[in-house]
Amino acid sequence: MKRRRVVQLTALGGLTLPLAGCTNEAAEDDGNETDNETDTDTETSADGNGDSEDDEDGEDDESTDEPEDQEFSGSGNEAIEDVSIEGGLTVIDATYERSSDEGDDGEADDNESEDGDDEFEVRLIPEERLAEDDQDGSDTDDERNATDDEAETDTDDAEAADDESEDEPEPVVFVKSEFVDSSGEYEGQTAHPVVEGTYVLSVVADGDWEVTISQPRDESGEEPPISVDGSGNEVHGPFEFDGSHQPSGEYDGERVIADIYPISDDPIFVFHENSIENPSEFEFEGVGYLSVKSDGEWTVEIE
Template sequence: MNRRTLLLASGVTVSSALAGCTGGSDDGDDEADGGGDGNGDETDSEPAESSDADSPQPDDETSGAETEDDDATRPTPQTLSGTGDASEPIGIEGGLTVVESNHEGTESFRVEVAADDGARAIFADNTGPYEGEKAGLLEAGNYTVDVSADGAWHLTVRQPRATAEAADGLPQTLSGTDPVVAGPIAFDGGHTAHATHDGDGVFQIRVFPETGTRPELVVLEQDEYDDSVSFDFDGLGWIDVQADADWTLEIE
């Protein structure tokens, strides 16, 4: 399994040893900010280990939220690990959520985050070994992480937060092999992106705000890709790249 290489022209901040989806989701329609069909089958697999399973909604006075030097406060990352299928509760404070996934099995690997109302967001959908990240926009509340796997796996759930002073500007150049989420980056309206992809699966690039309901779709293609596109985004954003092979991205 190839580990990604991430090159940031102006020092984009990336939280990582990661994960975000093959490199990408097997289905380009599986959005981490929308719903999807999940599975609720119970199994006898080894239970997951969770650092936050007993308290999915931490008390504000004892949550241990991490504070950046730029005065942006972000929730403490939550980790889950196990072998085989599992379901574990987590608490989300709302907004941008990034799931870093790692799978050591050889069969299907799928990670879904399910809300109490039945809505589900897919953060990984791959066959075989996997390492990647994927972003989504979730409302505040209690969720269940459903993992379908045949081997050992590890998840880290992050909720990035930042101030304008902490963001990097444009232009930016990124490259890699696995799915990644990079940011924060300060956008200011109309932009041009040139992207390439050497794989034969889904290639998707989106820009996520810290809060909101939808990301900005920049590229959604199948197979190899080499083209430039224009898009609009204003404010702080995180770039989500889903790919199954070598990719590059230049944004200005």
């Protein structure tokens, strides 16, 4: 998907100074005209009724800075730390190719996919949560090193307490960390709202992969009617909605789900495979992106 870049231009106003030391009337007239022109330029720039500076300032006020894309690549499993997310809509564009050892025998590839040995997974995990898990693991290991029966009993009690604490509600760190969970080669985009913070990009793969994380912050977009077609997982936009909208669509796979993702809010449901033949209207005012997840080709129209 293409990113919008905001380019700021700064206008430099020219300043004309009056001539000094002239004694004739023509020079005085020229000086007065120059003074008038200078005063006019100064007033125009100051009162905001003029040309470029205030217009550009107004344009900048309407624009929102968009975080730079973050690009990663590698081969096999990897955990990349210090991935910064500013909070809001986050889109991951990922590609995955099987390793060169695979693909020589089609039957072997099918077996590998069924056994789950050729999976491709992409997740964003909060670093603070990983730190808490590591600390909990260290405490448990220390307890298990005890040799007397009383220490073993204490360990069992501690583990039971940990199990009970897992049932208690925890503060929401993100809506969903899993962006990709696929078998075999993959190419697509997925979107989720993510809370501001520092994350670990976790990739599980058997071959080469590339991941680009973008955080779109558009404030305007194409208005309905909208018609988009594609295949697999794709994210399209921005689109600008205003009120009630009627979706429709087609697909040739076994599953499909379409949602509208606002910049800083929960997604709006459009339809899935069970409702695509008679989808309901949805209400939304604002800018959003269309996210479609499917195992085949699809078409989405919104009026």
